[in-house]
Amino acid sequence: MRAFGYTVAESPADAVRIAAGTPNSAFVAGGTDLLNLMRDGAQSHDHLVDLNHLDLARIDMDATTLRIGALARMRQVAEHPEVRREFPVLSQALLASASPQVRVMAAIGGNLLQRTRCGYFRDAGSACNKRVPGSGCPAISGHNRGHAILGGSEHCIATHPSDLAVALTALDATVHLLGPDGGRAVPVADFHLLPGSTPQRETVLRQGELITRVDVPRTRAATRSRYLKLRDRASFEFAVVSVAAALRLDGRTVGDVRLAFGGVGTRPWRDTGVEAALRGRELTEAAVSAAGRVLVRDAVPRDGNGFKVELVQRALVSVLGELGGVR
Amino acid sequence: MTGLVGRGVERVDGRAKVTGAARYAADNAVNGVLHGALVMSTVARGEITELDTSAALASPGVVAVYTHENMLPLTVPPDFPYPKRFIPLQDTRIHHNGQPVAYVVAETLEQAQEAATLVRVRYRVAPPTALLADALDEAFLPRDFRGRPNETVRGDAAAALERAEVRVEQEYTSPMQHHNPIEPHTTTAVWDGDSLTLYESAQGVVLTRMVVAQAFAKYVLEQDIRVVSPYLGGGFGAKGPTWSHTLLTAAAARLARGPVKLVLTRAQMYTMNGHRAEYRRGLRLGATRQGRLTAIVDTSTAQLTRTEESIYNTSNSTLHLYACPNVHVRQLGVRLDLPTSSYMRSPETTAHFGLETALDELSYEVGLDPVELRVRNHLPAGPPASKYLLECYRMGAKAFGWARRDPRPGVTRVGDEYVGWGMATETHTYNAIPSFAELTIDEAGRATLRVASQEIGTGTYTVLTQVVADGLGMPLDHVTTLLGDTAFPAAAISAGSSTMPSVVGPVSTAARNARDAVVAIAVADPRSPLHGVPAADVVAEHGQLFVRGDRRRRDSYRDVVRRHGQAVVVNGSGPNTPGHSFGAVFVEVRVRPRLGAVRVSRVVAAYDPGRVLNHRTAHGQVIGGVTWGIGFALMEHTVVDRNTARVVNPTLSTYLVPVCADTPSVESYFVDRPDPASKPALGARGFGETPGTGVPAAISNAIFHATGRRLRDVPFTQDKLL
Numbered sequence A: 001m002r003a004f005g006y007t008v009a010e011s012p013a014d015a016v017r018i019a020a021g022t023p024n025s026a027f028v029a030g031g032t033d034l035l036n037l038m039r040d041g042a043q044s045h046d047h048l049v050d051l052n053h054l055d056l057a058r059i060d061m062d063a064t065t066l067r068i069g070a071l072a073r074m075r076q077v078a079e080h081p082e083v084r085r086e087f088p089v090l091s092q093a094l095l096a097s098a099s100p101q102v103r104v105m106a107a108i109g110g111n112l113l114q115r116t117r118c119g120y121f122r123d124a125g126s127a128c129n130k131r132v133p134g135s136g137c138p139a140i141s142g143h144n145r146g147h148a149i150l151g152g153s154e155h156c157i158a159t160h161p162s163d164l165a166v167a168l169t170a171l172d173a174t175v176h177l178l179g180p181d182g183g184r185a186v187p188v189a190d191f192h193l194l195p196g197s198t199p200q201r202e203t204v205l206r207q208g209e210l211i212t213r214v215d216v217p218r219t220r221a222a223t224r225s226r227y228l229k230l231r232d233r234a235s236f237e238f239a240v241v242s243v244a245a246a247l248r249l250d251g252r253t254v255g256d257v258r259l260a261f262g263g264v265g266t267r268p269w270r271d272t273g274v275e276a277a278l279r280g281r282e283l284t285e286a287a288v289s290a291a292g293r294v295l296v297r298d299a300v301p302r303d304g305n306g307f308k309v310e311l312v313q314r315a316l317v318s319v320l321g322e323l324g325g326v327r
Numbered sequence B: 001m002t003g004l005v006g007r008g009v010e011r012v013d014g015r016a017k018v019t020g021a022a023r024y025a026a027d028n029a030v031n032g033v034l035h036g037a038l039v040m041s042t043v044a045r046g047e048i049t050e051l052d053t054s055a056a057l058a059s060p061g062v063v064a065v066y067t068h069e070n071m072l073p074l075t076v077p078p079d080f081p082y083p084k085r086f087i088p089l090q091d092t093r094i095h096h097n098g099q100p101v102a103y104v105v106a107e108t109l110e111q112a113q114e115a116a117t118l119v120r121v122r123y124r125v126a127p128p129t130a131l132l133a134d135a136l137d138e139a140f141l142p143r144d145f146r147g148r149p150n151e152t153v154r155g156d157a158a159a160a161l162e163r164a165e166v167r168v169e170q171e172y173t174s175p176m177q178h179h180n181p182i183e184p185h186t187t188t189a190v191w192d193g194d195s196l197t198l199y200e201s202a203q204g205v206v207l208t209r210m211v212v213a214q215a216f217a218k219y220v221l222e223q224d225i226r227v228v229s230p231y232l233g234g235g236f237g238a239k240g241p242t243w244s245h246t247l248l249t250a251a252a253a254r255l256a257r258g259p260v261k262l263v264l265t266r267a268q269m270y271t272m273n274g275h276r277a278e279y280r281r282g283l284r285l286g287a288t289r290q291g292r293l294t295a296i297v298d299t300s301t302a303q304l305t306r307t308e309e310s311i312y313n314t315s316n317s318t319l320h321l322y323a324c325p326n327v328h329v330r331q332l333g334v335r336l337d338l339p340t341s342s343y344m345r346s347p348e349t350t351a352h353f354g355l356e357t358a359l360d361e362l363s364y365e366v367g368l369d370p371v372e373l374r375v376r377n378h379l380p381a382g383p384p385a386s387k388y389l390l391e392c393y394r395m396g397a398k399a400f401g402w403a404r405r406d407p408r409p410g411v412t413r414v415g416d417e418y419v420g421w422g423m424a425t426e427t428h429t430y431n432a433i434p435s436f437a438e439l440t441i442d443e444a445g446r447a448t449l450r451v452a453s454q455e456i457g458t459g460t461y462t463v464l465t466q467v468v469a470d471g472l473g474m475p476l477d478h479v480t481t482l483l484g485d486t487a488f489p490a491a492a493i494s495a496g497s498s499t500m501p502s503v504v505g506p507v508s509t510a511a512r513n514a515r516d517a518v519v520a521i522a523v524a525d526p527r528s529p530l531h532g533v534p535a536a537d538v539v540a541e542h543g544q545l546f547v548r549g550d551r552r553r554r555d556s557y558r559d560v561v562r563r564h565g566q567a568v569v570v571n572g573s574g575p576n577t578p579g580h581s582f583g584a585v586f587v588e589v590r591v592r593p594r595l596g597a598v599r600v601s602r603v604v605a606a607y608d609p610g611r612v613l614n615h616r617t618a619h620g621q622v623i624g625g626v627t628w629g630i631g632f633a634l635m636e637h638t639v640v641d642r643n644t645a646r647v648v649n650p651t652l653s654t655y656l657v658p659v660c661a662d663t664p665s666v667e668s669y670f671v672d673r674p675d676p677a678s679k680p681a682l683g684a685r686g687f688g689e690t691p692g693t694g695v696p697a698a699i700s701n702a703i704f705h706a707t708g709r710r711l712r713d714v715p716f717t718q719d720k721l722l
């Protein structure tokens, strides 16, 4: 870690102004990811702008929308009664994330911007296109058990690690941003980028742009939603494969279904083709299996992660089975 | 005796530990201490061609940057316990990824760390070999290690296998694993002229002093080195040997002419201080249809390096646990471009996993209950030693409810989970190392024990305090135990399950000697109420000395020593012999086969560790051992990149160890009968490494029972069960 400057922002506009005007600066919220990256030498900044005093931690819900301030902590959102009632998948995704200690510190904005857990990325002594563009991707020919089978490129196959982002993607959430040129709103599904040939660019955020809030529309499907996370230990571990599912059944027929997947894609993975394969059909194991095959039709498995092709399909069967009462 | 030994006495150091009063090695505040930071190689094999320290030297607060060009020349210590067999910063060669290439010394830790990122190194690189699979054809039989051969032949195993009615022939494999104690390795080196004090996190202060003396033979005498290590935040074998960071820090402090402190980063702990070597084991068992073993052919291959050839994953249980007339063990190795391996947490687990899994396979081949199969192959101990392993099987099976087990795999379901029950024998060797103790009884009537043993978290302070209190007939809180300092009488390294068998003898002898000395003073002193009483008639209890049969005629330690006018100081020794401890572990797993998910839902274990000195610390050891056994079976795995031979997951967030949610509560039972072969240690054997040795196999066996799928390659992650 290197010495860096530090400013506490007084207002969102203040934060944006300082960050936009200070080269190689970064915002810091809970610091649970940023500081680890800086300590490990995977990321380095000359200046940090502390967001923790901003009035952006509120959680409100009205008739149509849940609004989560970017500085709301993971725990606050997970335990919020309305979130638990109206959006079980959000609460479950958060409670399945990290540890109680991390969830007390970590904020929603920081969660969406946490960086990949690819070991090569986090090791300053390894090559990595995401960390040092053009240096190569050792994961492709090396250890890639945790890596993506969907959305990768020859430059990077790292997964996005956030569980929350997967749930928000399933729920059609919108990310609100404030930049030097004013505010804008981006659907969460468009917020993260595919790696392509620029894996160092992970989101649509511009220098100095701040996440202020995440909006989640209320739907009937959301009230019947679930997060299934498969991982290598029972707690305090990222997903090998995860599924966020929201389902509205009309009798036995799928009225509405929203699905997003973690651990398999280079960004929180939504494939509307999978949902289309289910919508309007009877919810049977055969139908879900067929939809699962749509999901993995373009999968590119590597030496270590081929099992995810099968596992994610089984996870889908399992979670929709539980949500829909079929086994 | 007041009978403290055996009781589940609470930890005497518990309060100090939970309140932060206990000072661990890096907590020592040394005046004017400078801080070290290491620069590590990013290639695995080759040579340094260029090393530029100018930017680091220009960085604020930097005192010096040591490299092969200006480091103090040191002597490579001849053998174990310096496993590495080379000292970094002495030449340009690179032997593994993550080898120190520069040592930065600065006024603050942050300055040292920042400067370390500014050192520029260029290498001439040779392609490394990182995995056993890539060099199996280079396997060879290494020379004897610590006086033990890597090949052992008993009877004619090949012929017996050929003739066997039933055979099981399989391969069992495990990856590289790391110890991962919570407290990182740390050294603070303080020179005072030509004498050296090291504040270390060391499992063996005496051996550390020896290794440092060998390395610094040109500069300092062994008797002028002091190593201090009163507490460890875990070691698991990683702090048993002495590693290069200790030597480099002492050298840096000498050159910098000021005390230097170094704390390894977590990532550095994946290349600096040993690991469990990647391991493959071909096992061929021959047996009769009744399940009696007739042959074991055991050929293993472990990772070695190009600088040494020491095998730590030994096949001891193949040789010693069961009655089998024909055994052929070969422990081969392959040289890879990796850091040096070493002993890690119950090193015999590595091999034992294969044996106990193969026995389960045999039990299905011959249609015998796995416990019954083991009973049929029971090997009684040679006199005078005891071995109550059959009792362990009975106790464990009863408590677990084993008799209700339907042996057919894949038939028991609860909800969407399949339930499986598996078991295995647990066993580990323990060592006994000559040790000495000194006991002082002062004029306040308080006893102070000094012994250069260590507290590695297992309860050494507590148990030795119990032994002293009992031996003297004194209340527990009148006894203070001081450990972890070479200024005290030499004692065993706290590794190889050797602490109790080695140290309890000298300590109890010292206590007896001290009691006798005080009694002798009392009965000879006309001022004592005990004057003239035959010494044999004096009884000590609660710090008081009585005449047997006449409790009113009494004196006390305090009064006797006070009248005597000076503290009574005595010594004790009590050599012991090595041996084995035993147990049986029973495990229940729940498996969701569709998702490949396994969880351990119940563990019951029964042990024969000889006499139990403290039930609470013994149970604690069982919890720890079983938890690590779950880690070994289900998650632990150091990932090494095949192309760069670099560790990919050197952090606690990527190297998984079990958390509470993975670990059910563990029931433990003890036979608790003294072993006559360990008489000096009051009948207690070494036990530290026994719990957990059977857990990986028991889990594998339980998964088979749950699903009909036999797993032979740890860790058993989801992908392997799909």
Ligand SMILES: Cc1cc2nc3c(=O)[nH]c(=O)nc-3n(C[C@H](O)[C@H](O)[C@H](O)COP(=O)(O)OP(=O)(O)OC[C@H]3O[C@@H](n4cnc5c(N)ncnc54)[C@H](O)[C@@H]3O)c2cc1C
Pocket: A026, A027, A028, A029, A030, A031, A032, A033, A034, A035, A051, A070, A071, A096, A097, A098, A099, A102, A105, A106, A107, A108, A109, A110, A111, A112, A113, A114, A161, A162, A163, A164, A209, A210, A211, A212, A236, A237, A238, A239, B653
């Ligand atoms: C051991 C461990 C295990 C974990 N396990 C999981 C898990 O299972 N699942 C999971 O989803 N997560 C997991 N996490 C990740 C954790 O959720 C993230 O570290 C956390 O959410 C980051 O939030 P933070 O507030 O601490 O962000 P910080 O570390 O403060 O910031 C992270 C990034 O976001 C930027 N940033 C923060 N807030 C804003 C904002 N409002 N606008 C613009 N930029 C912003 C920062 O500049 C930085 O780049 C784990 C973390 C750890 C340490």
Ligand code: SF4
Pocket: A116, A118, A119, A120, A121, A127, A128, A129, A130, A131, A136, A137, A138, A139, A140, A147, A155, A156, A157, A158, A199
């Ligand atoms: S997968 Fe991406 S993050 Fe990982 S090494 Fe390759 S480029 Fe870097």
